[in-house]
Amino acid sequence: MQSNEHSNIGLLKEIAELLNEETEMTPMLQGALRKFLAGTQFETGWIFFINKKGKHQLIVHENLPNALEHDSCRYLQKGGCWCVSKFRNGELKKATNMIECQRIESAIDAKIEDHGGITHHATVPLQSGQERFGLLNVASPHTVAFTDDELALLESVAFQMGSAIKRIVLTKQEQEMALVQERNRLARDLHDSVNQLLFSVTLTARGGSVMAEQTEVKETFREIQHLTQEALTEMRALIWQLRPKGLETGLVEGIKGYAEMLGLTLKVNVTGVINLPSRIEETLFRIAQEGLNNVRKHAGVQEAELFITVTPTDMLLVLKDEGCGFQMDTNVRIPSIGLQSMKDRAQAAGGSVDWVSEIEKGTELLIRLPY
Numbered sequence: 112m113q114s115n116e117h118s119n120i121g122l123l124k125e126i127a128e129l130l131n132e133e134t135e136m137t138p139m140l141q142g143a144l145r146k147f148l149a150g151t152q153f154e155t156g157w158i159f160f161i162n163k164k165g166k167h168q169l170i171v172h173e174n175l176p177n178a179l180e181h182d183s184c185r186y187l188q189k190g191g192c193w194c195v196s197k198f199r200n201g202e203l204k205k206a207t208n209m210i211e212c213q214r215i216e217s218a219i220d221a222k223i224e225d226h227g228g229i230t231h232h233a234t235v236p237l238q239s240g241q242e243r244f245g246l247l248n249v250a251s252p253h254t255v256a257f258t259d260d261e262l263a264l265l266e267s268v269a270f271q272m273g274s275a276i277k278r279i280v281l282t283k284q285e286q287e288m289a290l291v292q293e294r295n296r297l298a299r300d301l302h303d304s305v306n307q308l309l310f311s312v313t314l315t316a317r318g319g320s321v322m323a324e325q326t327e328v329k330e331t332f333r334e335i336q337h338l339t340q341e342a343l344t345e346m347r348a349l350i351w352q353l354r355p356k357g358l359e360t361g362l363v364e365g366i367k368g369y370a371e372m373l374g375l376t377l378k379v380n381v382t383g384v385i386n387l388p389s390r391i392e393e394t395l396f397r398i399a400q401e402g403l404n405n406v407r408k409h410a411g412v413q414e415a416e417l418f419i420t421v422t423p424t425d426m427l428l429v430l431k432d433e434g435c436g437f438q439m440d441t442n443v444r445i446p447s448i449g450l451q452s453m454k455d456r457a458q459a460a461g462g463s464v465d466w467v468s469e470i471e472k473g474t475e476l477l478i479r480l481p482y
Contacts, residue, residue: 119264122150126268130275134282139275141171144247147268148173152261153249155179155229157187158237158272160245165199166424170245176227178218186218194234198246206235206262206269208255215250228252233262235269239277247272298353301346309343347372348404361385362392366399366417373407376414383421391482394460395428398453402430402476405449410434410474430476436468453478 126143133139144156157172157179169188172180179187192213197203209232219226232250236243247269251257257265316336323329348369363379370377387395399417406415410432418429450466453476457464462480 118150119267122147123264123267123271125150127271130271133275134279136276136279137171139279140272141173143268143272143275144171144173148249151264152251153233153257153265154251155227156247156249157184158245158247159195161195161198161243164423165195167195167245176229177224178221178226179215179229181218181221181224186214186221190214190217194232194246194248198236198243203234203236203246206233206265208233208257208262231255233257233265235262235265237269237273237276239273242277244273244276294353298350301350301353306343306346306350309339309346313339313343344373348400362387362396363419365396366403369396369400370403370415373403374413375403375407377403378414378416379419380417381419381421383419385419385421387426387482391426391460391480394456394462394480395426395478398456398464398476398478399428399430401449401453405474405476406430406432406434409437424481426478426480426482428478428480430478431473433473436470436472436474438468438470 126146129142129146130139133142140158144158148154148156155172155174155176157175158170159167160170161167169184172184172187175184175187190213193211194203194207194209212232215226215230215232219230229250229252231254232248234246234248237245237247247265249265313336316332316339320329320332320336323332362385363381367377367379403415406412412432412434415430415432418427418431420427420429453464457478457480460480462478464479465477466474467477468474
């Protein structure tokens with residue numbers, strides 16, 4: 112018994128060191144889960160994150176039997192179960208043996224692949240203080256219930272994981288705040304220096320075109336004025352991208368304000384109530400910005416239409432123009448940096464970006480983000 116306690120203390124120490132060293136969420140949890148399973152009688156495990164709406168997401172898993180790993184862990188990803196339900200209701204406070212698990216039962220009943228003797232699992236909430244993040248589930252073949260000592264060890268590692276998750280969440284928040292501050296500083300510098308300089312050049316060129324007597328000189332000044340005005344518009348768009356105005360009054364107002372700044376007429380249609388997390392709101396705004404930039408630069412029109420549809424789980428944004436459109440070979444990499452940027456932003460938020468375009472028939476940009 113004493114030897115086993117020493118072994119557990121050593122294991123918890125190793126896990127604590129791993130959790131403290133990692134700076135990224137998924138590798139940290141994957142490594143800790145792998146080390147925990149290797150040092151205990153538990154053989155398989157998985158971690159769910161559960162948001163405030165109760166929606167669960169499979170974050171990491173280790174040593175799953177084929178039945179549970181089948182089709183990208185479909186049986187773990189979908190449906191309901193006792194542990195998630197109790198977590199949502201705030202009734203799951205400590206490590207607990209599961210009497211039954213609908214996810215495992217569904218995978219077994221499907222008779223698609225071997226379940227490896229896994230029929231039940233234990234569960235424990237991942238939390239730090241009053242803040243809850245999700246669940247750690249573990250199981251072993253032909254095991255219906257685990258001992259009190261095993262459950263106590265499971266609680267200890269869950270406490271460590273919860274503290275580490277909180278640390279990374281706070282670190283990410285600090286990094287995002289620092290990034291916003293740096294964007295604001297850069298936007299102020301651009302506005303106070305380059306933007307003002309371009310404005311001065313525009314005024315000088317306008318004055319030169321009025322004062323000049325020779326036609327060629329007048330045309331030169333007018334061309335300088337035109338080019339400088341274009342550069343000024345580009346600079347203002349860049350400043351908006353760094354420090355968006357209007358988002359404090361909502362996503363729609365922010366997008367409409369950006370379109371107006373570009374000289375575009377934007378018709379907006381909204382279905383549902385918009386109440387989004389700030390991270391999702393900014394992602395949608397950034398993608399919409401890039402879409403509006405493309406309309407201004409490439410579509411050859413000054414009008415566009417925006418459709419926003421809000422569902423209980425997803426946000427759908429469609430930006431449509433009746434411009435010249437484009438044609439792209441689906442077998443080659445996305446040629447536009449702007450299009451690739453939109454796709455990367457959406458994927459980083461767990462969503463998707465697609466577009467439908469045809470020569471002389473306009474373009475539709477379709478953005479879907481979960482929240």
